[in-house]
Amino acid sequence: MSATGTTEPTGAGQSAGQSAPPQQAPPPSLTSLRAFSAVGQCQSFTKAAQQLGVTQSAISRQIKLLEEALDITLFHRIGNSISLTPEGASLHQRVFETFGLLDEAVAETRAISARQRINLLAPPTFAARWLTRRLHSFRERFPAYDLAVYTRPHGDIRMDCSVRFGIGAERAGQSTQLLIEQHMAVCAPSLRDDPKAMADSCLFHVLDEEERLPLWDDWFAVSGQARGDFPETSLDFATLEMAIEAAKNGAGLAIVDRHMIEYELAAGSLVPIDQTVVTGPRGYWLEISSEQQARTRSVQFVNWLRSE
Known part of the structure; x- marks a missing residue:
């Protein structure tokens, strides 16, 4: 208090003679x-x-x-x-x-x-035609688990297990055979029942990169059928799925693994040309790393898949 009774200004919130603290620079982004x-x-x-x-x-x-x-x-x-x-x-x-x-x-x-999530890497045709038709069984047995199916690797996602298409096991103790291909020559029933239409149709080939898989050559060798009794015209497809759909629509004859057309064979939308079945050499292998073998969810999923 001054002699005149007025209060001397000292600044808001600070004592006389004190300076304001320096402002701190903002941190880098x-x-x-x-x-x-x-x-x-x-x-x-x-x-x-x-x-x-x-x-x-x-x-x-x-x-x-x-x-x-x-x-x-x-x-x-x-x-x-x-x-x-x-x-x-x-x-x-x-x-x-x-x-x-x-x-x-x-x-x-x-x-x-993500502890209750199972990540599976699988070939597209296997996933769409074999796995998806069995998922109701998985849901019934493991309602607490979520399943994510991938058809190509994702760098930021760790797979719990994978299904590989090929010949033989690649890693001892970590690869289990699920299916061995069993190839059949099939077509639409309308084509099989009409010899002239079949003769005028074509053979479907599935490509591996740019090369045809030798499925027809293997089938002719086992069946004893004469190549000259079948259409000379051919169509090449990049995927087995395309060949299956074209065959269902009566466009030609295809060699297909019977595991991939279970529904079509049961429904009659595809029928075998004869009873010849060519087994192997390729198949589907279930692979699980030693690390994932220690995880309960992975082991349960693998055991379920084997049982199917």
Whole structure:
């Protein structure tokens, strides 16, 4: 209180003679730090951009923003080469370790949330024609499990088990035979019952890359049928599914694994030309890693699949 009775102004919320604390600079963005971590690890702006799926200019911009925010040079730049400065190396070690911990925490959280989910990798035709028609049994036995079926690998998704099409087991103790192909020559009933229509139709071939699978050659060798008694015209298909659908519509004759046309044979929409069955050599193999063999859900799914 002054002699005149008035209060001297001292500033809002602070005592006389005290100055306001300096404002703290905002932290760098996580985007800039992630870019810095990648560049420091790769020692290359180009490789870091590829790793993060962005452009090189975007990486350069983030590094520039980070250096400006920290008021420090993080990289020595000599021609097309870069290297961390001592200050940059010190920061990179901690940033890299921190992002590693974050990535690990996220992965663990995802694993917890997905603990009742089974990821299966399987060939498209097998998945569509054999597996899907048995899923009601899976749902009845394991109502608490979710099943995700993939027909190609996904880098960020760990598969619990996979079905491989090929010849023989690839990994001892980790591969189990599910099915061996049993090929039959089939067509629509209307075609089989009309010899002239069959003679005027064509043979369907399934391609492996650009080569025809030798299914008809194998069938003729086993059946004893004369090649000259069958149509000379042919059609090539990239997938077995296409050949099956064309055969159902009466467009020609196909060699098909009977496991893939169980429904059509039962319904009569496809019929065998004769009783010849060519077994093998290819088949479907169920594969599960030693790590997944320790997981209850994976073992239960594998046992169910084997029983089917």
